[in-house]
Amino acid sequence: MSTAVALIDGEHYPPVVRSALEALAEEYHVVAAAFVGGTEKVDPASGDAYGVPVVRAATAADALRMAIEQYWPQVIVDLSDEPILSAADRFRLASIALEAGVTYRGADFIFTPPSASLVLQTPTLAIIGTGKRVGKTAFSAYVARHLKASGRNVVVLAMGRGGPAEPELIRGDEVALTTEDLLALAALGKHASSDNYEDAVMSRVTTVGCRRCGGGMAGETFFSNVEEGARLADGLGKDLVMLEGSGAAIPPVAADATILVVGASQGAGYIRDYFGPFRVARADAVIIAGVGDASARAEEVAEIRSAIHELRPDVPVVAITLRPAPIEPVEGRRVFFATTAPAAVLPTLVRYLEDTYSCTVVAASAHLSNRTLLRADLAAAVGTFDVLLTELKAAAIDVVAAAGAEAGVPTVLCDNLPVTVDGDDIGPVIDTTVALAFERCGARSA
Numbered sequence: 001m002s003t004a005v006a007l008i009d010g011e012h013y014p015p016v017v018r019s020a021l022e023a024l025a026e027e028y029h030v031v032a033a034a035f036v037g038g039t040e041k042v043d044p045a046s047g048d049a050y051g052v053p054v055v056r057a058a059t060a061a062d063a064l065r066m067a068i069e070q071y072w073p074q075v076i077v078d079l080s081d082e083p084i085l086s087a088a089d090r091f092r093l094a095s096i097a098l099e100a101g102v103t104y105r106g107a108d109f110i111f112t113p114p115s116a117s118l119v120l121q122t123p124t125l126a127i128i129g130t131g132k133r134v135g136k137t138a139f140s141a142y143v144a145r146h147l148k149a150s151g152r153n154v155v156v157l158a159m160g161r162g163g164p165a166e167p168e169l170i171r172g173d174e175v176a177l178t179t180e181d182l183l184a185l186a187a188l189g190k191h192a193s194s195d196n197y198e199d200a201v202m203s204r205v206t207t208v209g210c211r212r213c214g215g216g217m218a219g220e221t222f223f224s225n226v227e228e229g230a231r232l233a234d235g236l237g238k239d240l241v242m243l244e245g246s247g248a249a250i251p252p253v254a255a256d257a258t259i260l261v262v263g264a265s266q267g268a269g270y271i272r273d274y275f276g277p278f279r280v281a282r283a284d285a286v287i288i289a290g291v292g293d294a295s296a297r298a299e300e301v302a303e304i305r306s307a308i309h310e311l312r313p314d315v316p317v318v319a320i321t322l323r324p325a326p327i328e329p330v331e332g333r334r335v336f337f338a339t340t341a342p343a344a345v346l347p348t349l350v351r352y353l354e355d356t357y358s359c360t361v362v363a364a365s366a367h368l369s370n371r372t373l374l375r376a377d378l379a380a381a382v383g384t385f386d387v388l389l390t391e392l393k394a395a396a397i398d399v400v401a402a403a404g405a406e407a408g409v410p411t412v413l414c415d416n417l418p419v420t421v422d423g424d425d426i427g428p429v430i431d432t433t434v435a436l437a438f439e440r441c442g443a444r445s446a
Contacts, residue, residue: 004028005073006052007064007093009084010038014049020079021051028075034067036060036093038084060085064093068100078106088273095278098218114220116254118227120234120241123441125434126255128219128245130270130279133340134263135289135322137195137393138416140244143259144203146430147240148173155206155238156199157253159226159246162191163211167229170207172200179404179411182397192397195244201392202327202415208233212246218275219250226251240434248279256444257437259430261287262304264296264319265342271307280311285433291319291421316429320418323352326389328412330359336385337364337414338374338400340393353389369394378403389414
């Protein structure tokens with residue numbers, strides 16, 4: 001029988017709550033209750049009205065934390081109701097429970113902690129995000145290059161919605177994949193723009209590609225082969241395994257340290273609401289990506305910073321913007337540029353490419369993730385460009401590179417480089433977080 005702590009409030013008459021706790025005891029071993037507020041039907045001087053120890057604190061969150069620390073329950077059962085706990089309040093309390101590895105259950109819902117039963121022998125760094133298109137893969141590739149340059153031998157384990165049926169090992173440190181190689185992979189039915197290929201091409205490190213399907217609100221996936229891929233990565237003898245999340249999904253492997261990437265245009269709600277607090281609680285550092293772009297106003301970024309520091313005043317926060325970086329020369333060329341960036345950011349990226357790489361961007365498309373619109377943009381620009389420049393995402397290979405091959409026009413792949421803003425320094429934050437991963441791995445292996 002699982003041990004449980006119940007959440008109770010003062011808007012329910014104590015005999016009713018006690019009766020509910022007695023009924024709950026048929027399913028759980030109820031070890032305590034945490035009082036989450038309310039005064040209408042409860043007298044604080046009534047003493048032992050509930051039949052179990054009651055944990056009280058200044059806030060509902062504090063009462064829950066204290067109850068978990070004192071009683072180590074396996075389940076939190078929420079017997080409260082509106083108006084004491086709103087839906088937003090419950091998500092915050094559920095975030096606390098899930099971070100402690102405790103299931104959170106209500107009358108018509110249940111949240112379970114994302115499973116991370118697999119613990120690797122190799123030190124492990126996770127890079128997770130608050131959603132898709134927040135710059136997580138670009139930042140992961142940058143971290144891999146940074147660590148490689150410092151002498152670390154790393155392997156990136158990527159999980160994607162287009163990943164392979166069996167974990168795929170790519171020796172990116174030994175073999176440079178070309179656009180032609182990726183077209184050949186696409187011809188075999190593979191998603192040749194999946195994150196593991198991007199990591200291998202952009203960072204020239206070993207990668208293991210995995211797949212996943214379905215994503216829960218707290219980061220669990222319905223199906224994945226990530227554990228199998230993690231065992232493969234763990235056996236390679238590398239210094240560090242980098243776990244790269246997928247969208248808001250979290251790899252089902254224990255991480256020694258975690259970096260959270262937040263999209264600047266997402267707003268503070270992705271931090272304060274739902275399971276934003278759960279993701280922030282896991283983080284040893286937070287990256288706000290896309291700062292300074294047209295889709296993210298300065299006041300919105302400031303609010304995101306504030307929300308992070310409200311939850312975790314101790315966690316380092318670095319603001320970055322992402323800028324395109326062709327991995328082959330495009331100087332003097334007439335360029336068609338394809339990106340997944342928002343359309344509002346496109347003029348900024350075009351100017352950056354022209355100013356930095358001395359090319360002329362004759363056409364650009366923000367529709368790399370929409371094949372129909374992308375094909376229309378390519379068709380409208382036919383005859384005006386002599387090179388295709390694309391991020392290695394979405395339809396980069398099966399549409400852009402395929403169109404280039406058909407027209408006899410070369411396709412150059414484009415990285416996204418993080419550029420720090422607001423005076424932040426990204427290198428020390430990466431180094432400190434990686435050092436934490438090594439320290440914690442050493443402690444658990446001792």
